[in-house]
């Protein structure tokens with residue numbers, strides 16, 4: 196299974212990929228691999244995390260090979276579309292984070308065109324931060340994982356994800372993240 | 386025990402299993418998490434660990450411990466090796482008693498570095514064996530092996546992972562056992578004193594040792610048979626793993642040579658591998674290191690790589706590049722990409738100074754001072770988050786070379802351009818790492834520059850490590866806090882002032898005063914990084930008139946234009962960090978502290 200997680204530096208994509216890798220192993224995968232973006236891009240740049248669980252030596256998903264895209268931001272979702280298999284699935288937060296250059300009028304943020312492109316190339320579920328409070332805060336990552344699991348888009352059990360969260364999230368933040376995860380599961384099943 | 390580990394964490398666990406007793410490093414992407422992971426283990430409490438002031442100090446301190454029989458680990462990024470190259474070069478001659486493993490992380494791309502230098506080439510130049518892991522699993526095993534090898538030959542060993550090993554994770558089988566030994570302490574012996582006659586003898590010895598190793602059977606250099614195959618592929622590092630994926634996906638059986646220890650080069654194995662093949666494709670990132678080694682021993686034009694323009698000379702080698710190169714090499718034609726293409730032009734998203742970053746305020750204050758004086762100014766930047774001050778609208782980085790370089794480059798600029806104010810910006814961690822000598826140089830040689838030290842109380846760019854100005858060690862213990870202003874005064878700087886950059890008016894006045902000063906003047910801008918300070922409040926825009934001054938002046942990522950309301954500014958409360966400089970720059974007075982809870 197190949198899952199690509201994308202977003203903007205600072206949104207918490209790395210934790211999401213760690214949780215996925217950990218839960219895959221809990222659910223019986225022999226190997227889980229991730230490839231992270233750690234470094235300069237974490238200061239508000241584009242970031243992606245690759246998660247792979249079978250039949251690979253390298254953690255990097257080739258273009259056109261991702262089964263699922265989990266996007267924390269709309270423009271980044273569009274940017275990562277080439278990774279997705281034809282007709283691959285996507286969970287997309289409608290959150291818009293406009294680069295400073297857009298505010299300065301140097302570049303365009305064409306929200307509708309982005310949405311159209313995502314729809315054209317994937318079977319996407321869009322989640323609006325206006326309706327899902329967790330998407331606005333620090334728990335967007337666990338919320339989106341919940342959405343992926345809830346919609347049956349990943350072959351990983353709810354319990355495995357919860358166990359992985361227990362291992363990887365500081366006790367202080369565990370409860371709120373479980374709430375976000377469960378809200379995500381529901382948000383998608385509607 | 387099976388654990389999902391980042392490559393860097395795997396290296397830390399390998400060092401622990403090898404019984405490392407002294408671990409020193411200086412942060413640098415992509416190496417930083419090695420020390421961070423080790424420092425968080427229980428094991429770390431019983432050994433010495435330190436973030437050294439720079440890579441040179443780390444290597445030298447570790448050398449002393451290794452002379453005394455301890456197993457030592459030194460970590461840095463590739464450019465850190467330039468800083469440490471003096472001790473490391475000499476250590477290749479002097480050698481060690483306890484195993485010394487120097488981890489130097491390379492960064493093909495480059496993704497987060499100044500250069501695309503190749504530590505394998507450095508290692509060969511210095512005569513130090515180098516290991517090049519292809520995955521986190523292998524990084525774990527190689528780290529343990531590196532300590533054994535170092536002790537066996539009495540020389541340091543370099544482990545050279547690249548970003549895609551350091552920042553990839555895999556499920557690694559980790560043992561709980563720790564290698565036991567009793568270091569016998571430092572024993573006096575002339576062999577620890579480098580003198581020309583000793584260096585001459587060691588040079589001969591080194592050549593002999595490494596020449597012999599070219600014939601050995603190191604498990605990390607291995608050939609994969611494919612009896613039918615008339616061509617061969619040679620790889621090292623993460624490229625080895627990607628080539629395995631590509632060959633599996635294309636269902637190809639090709640003879641391979643995997644070079645996990647590129648220096649000393651496995652000459653015997655390579656000759657054996659090359660015997661019945663007509664053509665050899667070398668796939669490696671960074672320098673054509675393996676390619677040159679093969680050319681040394683295999684005559685003719687069998688070898689295809691960077692020199693034949695078969696393989697790109699810069700940047701990462703991704704799956705798609707490799708697949709295309711292999712298909713081209715085999716005459717299978719370019720593979721059409723199956724990936725979908727998005728026809729929308731997307732705005733690029735380069736990294737930026739965070740909302741609330743104190744550097745933005747410091748830059749803005751100095752820029753305002755420069756405007757006020759009406760004299761030309763050149764901003765000599767340096768390496769850190771503040772390099773991002775280059776972007777619009779701040780544009781306060783005209784030069785950036787290497788760590789600590791800004792302070793000294795400014796001296797040359799000032800000397801060559803007397804009509805210009807030369808202003809250097811340097812972070813607090815960088816100041817300690819290599820800025821102090823530059824300031825002393827300026828004072829001694831009577832340069833006329835202004836140095837702005839951006840003291841945010843952390844090493845922010847690399848993820849927030851403590852440094853000598855923070856009063857904390859890597860193990861979070863209390864230690865002496867070295868005051869930057871005190872250091873500057875002691876160095877003989879005539880004008881030293883501390884100020885809070887968020888008090889824009891006072892900060893600008895200070896900057897004017899400093900620029901007026903004839904000689905070396907220093908301002909220490911003190912305000913913590915948002916990663917180490919709590920969020921005080923957030924700001925909001927009420928009745929915006931749409932003048933865009935906030936956006937055009939400071940370029941804060943929390944402020945954007947609301948397309949629904951005709952281009953008025955809005956502040957995203959999630960990312961706003963309450964620094965308040967937007968309130969100061971909003972001439973119409975429409976930005977205010979928001980009332981509600983944060």
Ligand SMILES: Cc1ncc(C[n+]2csc(CCOP(=O)(O)OP(=O)(O)O)c2C)c(N)n1
Pocket residue numbers: 411412413414462464465466468499768769770771788811812813814815816839841843844845846847
């Ligand atoms: C020789 C060398 N060592 C290490 C690094 C990695 N590195 C990049 S920026 C930086 C320091 C940043 O800290 P600071 O100067 O305090 O600035 P800040 O990022 O906090 O603004 C380091 C260590 C490097 N680029 N070069």
